[in-house]
Amino acid sequence: xxxxxPVPSESATPGLDTGPNGSVALSALSIVYxxxxxxxxxxxxxxxxHGEILAVTGxxxxxxxxxxxxLAGILVPDVGDVxxxxxxxxxxxxxxxxxxxxxxxxxxxxxxxLVPELTAAENVALPLxxxxxxxxxxxxxxxxxxxxxCVADLAGSRPPEMSGGQAQRVAAARAMVTEPTVLFADEPTxxxxxxxxxxxxxxxxxxxxxxxxxxxxxxxxxxxxxxxxREIVVRDGMIENGTGV
Amino acid sequence: MGLLAGxxxxxxxxxHEHDVTFAAxxxxxxGQVYATIDRLVKKGHVEAVEVERVDGPDRxxxxxxxxxxxxxxxxxxxxxxxxxxVANPFAVxxxxxxxxxxxxxxxxxxxxxxAAHVERMRHFTRLKTDPATSLAELLAADYAIAHLDADLxxxxxxxxxxxxxxxxxxAHPVVST
Numbered sequence: 001x002x003x004x005x006p007v008p009s010e011s012a013t014p015g016l017d018t019g020p021n022g023s024v025a026l027s028a029l030s031i032v033y034x035x036x037x038x039x040x041x042x043x044x045x046x047x048x049x050h051g052e053i054l055a056v057t058g059x060x061x062x063x064x065x066x067x068x069x070x071l072a073g074i075l076v077p078d079v080g081d082v083x084x085x086x087x088x089x090x091x092x093x094x095x096x097x098x099x100x101x102x103x104x105x106x107x108x109x110x111x112x113x114l115v116p117e118l119t120a121a122e123n124v125a126l127p128l129x130x131x132x133x134x135x136x137x138x139x140x141x142x143x144x145x146x147x148x149x150c151v152a153d154l155a156g157s158r159p160p161e162m163s164g165g166q167a168q169r170v171a172a173a174r175a176m177v178t179e180p181t182v183l184f185a186d187e188p189t190x191x192x193x194x195x196x197x198x199x200x201x202x203x204x205x206x207x208x209x210x211x212x213x214x215x216x217x218x219x220x221x222x223x224x225x226x227x228x229x230r231e232i233v234v235r236d237g238m239i240e241n242g243t244g245v
Numbered sequence: 246m247g248l249l250a251g252x253x254x255x256x257x258x259x260x261h262e263h264d265v266t267f268a269a270x271x272x273x274x275x276g277q278v279y280a281t282i283d284r285l286v287k288k289g290h291v292e293a294v295e296v297e298r299v300d301g302p303d304r305x306x307x308x309x310x311x312x313x314x315x316x317x318x319x320x321x322x323x324x325x326x327x328x329x330x331v332a333n334p335f336a337v338x339x340x341x342x343x344x345x346x347x348x349x350x351x352x353x354x355x356x357x358x359x360a361a362h363v364e365r366m367r368h369f370t371r372l373k374t375d376p377a378t379s380l381a382e383l384l385a386a387d388y389a390i391a392h393l394d395a396d397l398x399x400x401x402x403x404x405x406x407x408x409x410x411x412x413x414x415x416a417h418p419v420v421s422t
Contacts, residue, residue, distance in 0.1 A: 059401070198373065202374045222366060222393075222394050222397045223394050226363065226366040226369075226370040226390070227370055227374075228367075229367075231363060241356065241360070
């Protein structure tokens, strides 16, 4: 979790890198990654276009989460390159990749991992506060994003007071508050009932389209993958359905 | 009878309301509507109440009788039995692909079928997220998605089975000396 929540150091430069829709925002070329002797990715190439919503599906253990971690710059592939905005981020230091994650990438996990002692507004403002943005401006931005996810009335509530669906929407608002170029959502509805999951996905797709954010959804659930425009199927560390390009 | 429970209607209106309410289903033929009304009249579940003439031919207006209302309530309280035999055209085609060709033919078919299912699921998902979609359309879309999801689970399993299938080795011929 520490790898994806901002670490207070230098200030981030939030902002959305809005290349023209259809141009490549993020790509991986022939990446290989192993956990010890166990190969998780065996030569995977993927392109994510600006504004695109892409689903990455596959059975448990297929390598789809590892692919997401490599694309997000959290893991460095053993072989191959991950590129973003004209940079080969897989060749950069952890400090550089961390700075990139704070400013350009948002991440939403299955369990939103909100800080239980903070209110919804404070949770959403947290990435901005840690990036050095002043409290007033950070809370104002948080309020805007809570409203976009239709949970503005929860601004003063704490996570234990929320339902699972509400907490995930607050977590989604937090993932988007830095206006990232790419939002990664790893099994975002895994802990939700069908209707709550539907509400969350509808809002993620709507908000991302309005903001021009590309989205990568990792899921084993075909019904969730159906919210994306394109799907790549990962099986046994490789892309099964043609190419990811 | 369910549609008549909402108010008296003539056959033309019944057909129109059916097609709008169950937009995902096959539209009713007029012949089917009137044959059904005749059957229900004979059973005493529906009766004619008046004849309307509005800019065209005479139209008989029907109402649900008390007996019809009782029968409707009985039908609504009844559960549907699971279908004893489940038709699976996908399994048939994959099996024949293996008989006619080989494993790669079956895999190619299953993968193409999977892609078609995924695209169909995207269609119904887009429908569900449209704020203008009615409750009836939502229910129909949910039903379609649930069935497509079940098919997709089977298709993924079938792909795994075909990939893992070992062609039986021919027995060694016995050589007599």
